[in-house]
Amino acid sequence: MLPVRCCTRVCYVVQGFIMTSPYFVQNRSVITRSASQTAGCTPAASVRAKLTNRRRNENPVSPVPVKVEVEEKRVSELTSSSLPLSAGHELLHQATVQPKTESLPQYPHSRRRRQLKVEYEKDEGVSPMKTEHWEPPDWRKQLGFIREMRSGRDAPVDNMGAEKCYDPEAPAHVRRFQVLVSLMLSSQTKDQVTAAAMQKLRAHGCTLENILATDDEKLGKLIYPVGFWRNKVKYLKLTSAMLQKEFGGDIPNSVEGLVRLPGVGPKMAHLAMDIAWDQVSGIGVDTHVHRISNRLGWLTKPTKNPEETRKALEEWLPRDLWSEINWLLVGFGQQVCLPINPLCSVCLNQHSCPSAHKSSPEKRPKAGSPHSPSPTSSFKIKSEPEQEAALKYEMINKELQPTPVSPTRKRRLKSKVNS
Structure with a gap:
């Protein structure tokens, strides 16, 4: 019969072995019941015999993979160093029940996740996306009306242009x-x-x-x-x-x-x-083409000179019209769409032209000329008929108004009346 002190030591050893061994983790309930039954002064031989008999009766435990043992060892070290006892048992239980087949790096939660850079492979066979082709509204209808108005070919450019001046x-x-x-x-x-x-x-x-x-x-x-x-x-x-x-x-x-x-x-x-060479290289834009293109709204935005108008027209106008558009608009500008006071009432585009029935601005006299009003004068200069009418009106008002009578004259009049 072993002394009580020895039995206590054996119990402590068995309990520590149960806490650390994966086998006893799976069969903790059995060991705990046996330990409770043999609590107190249980001999070491009886404990060893009972454990041997129970091992024979139970099914043999399948060997744990090598990676699981490594994971258990790492978890046990964490448990003994920093984690509480219950957390360590939970990690051991997860490691044994769900063994990892591939070790993945674990990052702490405090570390910020890297942003992924998405890159697309360039497909050589796919053509790039084309931008939307802009063109003015109703331009084909307006061009048809201009052709109809130019069907007579009786403008100066038709008879005396550059095409008619050579030998x-x-x-x-x-x-x-x-x-x-x-x-x-x-x-x-x-x-x-x-x-x-x-x-x-x-x-x-x-x-x-x-x-x-x-x-x-x-x-x-x-x-x-x-x-x-x-x-x-x-x-x-x-x-x-x-x-x-x-x-x-x-x-x-x-x-x-x-x-x-x-x-x-x-x-x-x-x-x-x-x-001369019978080659279409661009649109010939003069003052007529420049003016009419801006009036009809054939440009994305108003242009300041003919060269800007040429570039803007070539962006949307079909190339087969580049040769025709010059003589069409030049003759149209010489006969109908005049620089000053255009004949909008006879133009077929008067209902679709944004500049229709808008008279051209009158030329203002330059500053400092005799006809320009003084910047400090705020009154309106009257014409000669207006000045004569105002003068007659003032003369009539003077005749109708009674003449003022002096006090001495009043006394004389009163003395005459009394006498």
């Missing part, structure tokens, strides 16, 4: 040179004046060699009275010399080469490419 019997390079000269002279000039100047030049000999051989004074008399004729004389001489030196006596066949010439702008270059 059709001249060689090809001479015809192209005459087209370029007529376009240079047409800037800031009416078609009637340009046609008359070209007629005199053709009678003199409108060739590259003759222009270079003619002195400036004679050339100025031939092209007078086109707008800015002195500057155009210089441009004609410089352009002719440049064509002879760099382009072999012919005009360039590209817009880039044409705009290099003195006095040639984008409008002239695109028209020269269309008329």
